[in-house]
Amino acid sequence: xxxxxxxxxxxLPDQGRKLRAVRGVDLSVAAGETLCLVGESGCGKSxxxxxxxxxxxxxxxxxxxxxxxxxxxxGGLSDGAMSALRGxxxxxxxxxxxxxxxPVFTIGDQLCSVYRRxxxxxxxAARARAIDVLESVGLTNAALRMRQYPHxxxxxxxxxxxxxxxxxxxxxxxxxxxxxxxxxxxxQAQILHILKEAQAARNMxxxxxxxxxxxxARIADRVAVMYAGRVVEEGTRExxxxxxxxxxxxxxxxxxxxxxxxxxxxxxxxxIAGNVPAFHQEDARCPFLSRCLQRMDVCAETPPPVRQxxxxxxxxxxxxxxxxxxxxxxxxxxx
Ligand code: SF4
Ligand code: MG
Numbered sequence: 297x298x299x300x301x302x303x304x305x306x307x308l309p310d311q312g313r314k315l316r317a318v319r320g321v322d323l324s325v326a327a328g329e330t331l332c333l334v335g336e337s338g339c340g341k342s343x344x345x346x347x348x349x350x351x352x353x354x355x356x357x358x359x360x361x362x363x364x365x366x367x368x369x370x371g372g373l374s375d376g377a378m379s380a381l382r383g384x385x386x387x388x389x390x391x392x393x394x395x396x397x398x399p400v401f402t403i404g405d406q407l408c409s410v411y412r413r414x415x416x417x418x419x420x421a422a423r424a425r426a427i428d429v430l431e432s433v434g435l436t437n438a439a440l441r442m443r444q445y446p447h448x449x450x451x452x453x454x455x456x457x458x459x460x461x462x463x464x465x466x467x468x469x470x471x472x473x474x475x476x477x478x479x480x481x482x483x484q485a486q487i488l489h490i491l492k493e494a495q496a497a498r499n500m501x502x503x504x505x506x507x508x509x510x511x512x513a514r515i516a517d518r519v520a521v522m523y524a525g526r527v528v529e530e531g532t533r534e535x536x537x538x539x540x541x542x543x544x545x546x547x548x549x550x551x552x553x554x555x556x557x558x559x560x561x562x563x564x565x566x567x568i569a570g571n572v573p574a575f576h577q578e579d580a581r582c583p584f585l586s587r588c589l590q591r592m593d594v595c596a597e598t599p600p601p602v603r604q605x606x607x608x609x610x611x612x613x614x615x616x617x618x619x620x621x622x623x624x625x626x627x628x629x630x631x
Contacts, residue, residue, distance in 0.1 A: 531609020
């Protein structure tokens with residue numbers, strides 16, 4: 297396994313209390329595989345990614361039973377070792393390319409400086425490498441682009457530059473945090489295509505964070521659905537999107553506008569009634585309790601067990617595997 301994460305927790309201090317942003321997350325990503333992390337904003341997707349990258353805010357606490365990239369124990373690395381690894385073995389791209397690029401340096405300077413931070417390449421070799429990687433993400437006139445500043449490029453081109461920057465050291469794992477959310481539908485499709493090509497060419501593992509189920513359907517091999525800092529359902533794209541088992545996942549999928557309805561390209565999560573519980577809430581009850589149409593007494597008393605659904609994915613819920621099918625057959629089948 298390329299990335300192997302077991303029981304990851306992230307806690308942030310919040311006015312004397314502890315905000316538990318990530319609560320016991322398990323994730324794995326194989327080489328060449330795309331794992332989509334899905335959920336509403338604030339569910340802990342970005343915190344999970346930042347924890348993997350060693351980029352959490354200073355006061356945050358991270359702990360994990362296992363946190364490995366290949367043979368490397370990320371949990372045991374010093375800040376210095378982690379920063380040497382970041383950008384070289386794992387890299388990350390963000391939603392808003394303008395904030396990730398430095399407005400006062402040219403594209404070429406920024407690409408070369410990332411490359412030279414991790415290699416002993418000469419200036420000329422770094423420049424050649426930068427042009428190569430810009431061309432590999434479909435930028436035409438790469439030599440000209442090298443001399444331009446971020447504000448001279450469109451949002452789509454800036455995102456390509458960021459992808460080039462993330463790829464320049466040939467990482468084993470790339471984490472993409474909503475990289476297409478700020479882009480129009482056509483540009484979004486191009487960027488997804490570029491990412492998939494870059495991944496296939498390198499057999500790179502990818503974690504793709506999104507709240508857009510249309511994007512998930514296009515690029516995921518596996519899907520992990522997060523809710524209130526936990527993974528509530530995890531499995532293959534086919535299993536999770538076609539045969540969702542957790543009531544939250546079912547709600548997400550039901551809330552996507554059907555083709556012909558809604559705005560074109562609008563496949564973002566619409567609303568499920570109720571609120572996400574406060575992050576300080578204790579663990580004994582199911583986090584989805586207040587919004588769940590299937591809730592039972594046991595859900596308020598005992599943490600939901602992890603079960604395996606008939607389609608093969610795991611889900612954390614008191615409902616028995618197969619509850620959806622049995623309900624369709626008119627039989628209420630509950631734990
Ligand atoms: Fe709903 Fe209970 Fe399952 Fe939670 S454990 S999702 S409240 S049925
Ligand atoms: Mg986020």
